[in-house]
Amino acid sequence: MFxxxxxxxxLEEALDQLRDAGEHAELAASRDLDQARNLAAAAAPRFDVxxxxxxxxxxxxxxxxxxxxxxxxxxxxxLPLGTGNDFAAQLGLPDLVTAVVALQRSDERRVDVIQVRNxxxxxxxxxxxxxxxxxxxxxxxxxxxxxxxxxWLGRSWCYAAGFFRALPGFQAPQFTVRADGRExxxxxxxxxxxxxxxxxxxxxxxxxxxxxxxxxxxxxxIEALGKAEIVRRFPxxxxxxFPGHPKVKYFPGRELAVESAxxxxxxxDGDVVGVTPATFRVLPGALRVVAPVAGRGR
Numbered sequence: 077m078f079x080x081x082x083x084x085x086x087l088e089e090a091l092d093q094l095r096d097a098g099e100h101a102e103l104a105a106s107r108d109l110d111q112a113r114n115l116a117a118a119a120a121p122r123f124d125v126x127x128x129x130x131x132x133x134x135x136x137x138x139x140x141x142x143x144x145x146x147x148x149x150x151x152x153x154x155l156p157l158g159t160g161n162d163f164a165a166q167l168g169l170p171d172l173v174t175a176v177v178a179l180q181r182s183d184e185r186r187v188d189v190i191q192v193r194n195x196x197x198x199x200x201x202x203x204x205x206x207x208x209x210x211x212x213x214x215x216x217x218x219x220x221x222x223x224x225x226x227x228w229l230g231r232s233w234c235y236a237a238g239f240f241r242a243l244p245g246f247q248a249p250q251f252t253v254r255a256d257g258r259e260x261x262x263x264x265x266x267x268x269x270x271x272x273x274x275x276x277x278x279x280x281x282x283x284x285x286x287x288x289x290x291x292x293x294x295x296x297x298i299e300a301l302g303k304a305e306i307v308r309r310f311p312x313x314x315x316x317x318f319p320g321h322p323k324v325k326y327f328p329g330r331e332l333a334v335e336s337a338x339x340x341x342x343x344x345d346g347d348v349v350g351v352t353p354a355t356f357r358v359l360p361g362a363l364r365v366v367a368p369v370a371g372r373g374r
Contacts, residue, residue, distance in 0.1 A: 131158015
């Protein structure tokens with residue numbers, strides 16, 4: 077199942093290879109990510125594998141549908157055809173060739189999932205993320221990284237450009253954060269529960285040391301910083317060397333709750349979805365994925 081019409085030709089070529097190998101495959105096109113989620117949930121009882129063809133947003137939507145369908149549903153397959161493709165890359169599937177080979181081999185592994193319970197209202201109080209769940213600057217960055225910017229600059233530069241587009245107008249919100257029995261209050265630039273080391277098309281090491289199969293999240297709280305300080309520290313954010321800074325708290329945990337006086341948006345993988353207050357909790361091994369068993373993890 078895929079969300080972008082532009083990937084149809086590449087997708088059909090990949091599916092032809094699977095059919096030539098004796099696999100039965102059906103194609104379903106979605107208008108948007110909500111429909112992709114619903115199609116995946118409906119397909120889960122009928123198929124062994126439901127393949128997400130697109131980027132991390134499409135993958136998250138399809139994975140959500142499979143998780144909502146229950147434990148006995150299909151495994152998640154991947155054809156990385158989006159901008160970032162971070163989830164696929166972290167599992168050792170950086171391109172279509174390796175992804176098709178993995179589907180032909182049918183190797184499976186289990187990965188952890190971030191359950192996001194959003195008590196701030198909305199029609200869908202529960203969401204899932206595969207890479208990270210964050211409040212603070214991350215939603216502003218994603219909103220500033222427009223589809224046009226992605227087309228012009230590609231995965232290597234679009235998120236860095238979005239970073240500097242979002243920064244001038246951003247003010248660090250006042251948050252109350254509770255994590256594994258600890259409580260923190262203050263103005264925070266970034267509050268994040270990370271399940272994958274890399275994000276932003278592999279450009280940013282958002283959660284250094286994170287692994288998608290260890291049953292833990294890497295929790296990060298970055299206190300409010302001046303704009304000039306943020307610009308100076310941007311290389312550290314990209315390289316993942318920010319832990320150890322006096323305004324950074326970075327530690328493993330299994331759950332993080334974030335509250336604010338007024339609802340603030342959340343970033344889940346590559347999408348802005350839901351608002352605070354919210355709770356991020358790891359679900360160990362909750363998702364079956366067709367990927368090399370010896371893949372690179374996070």
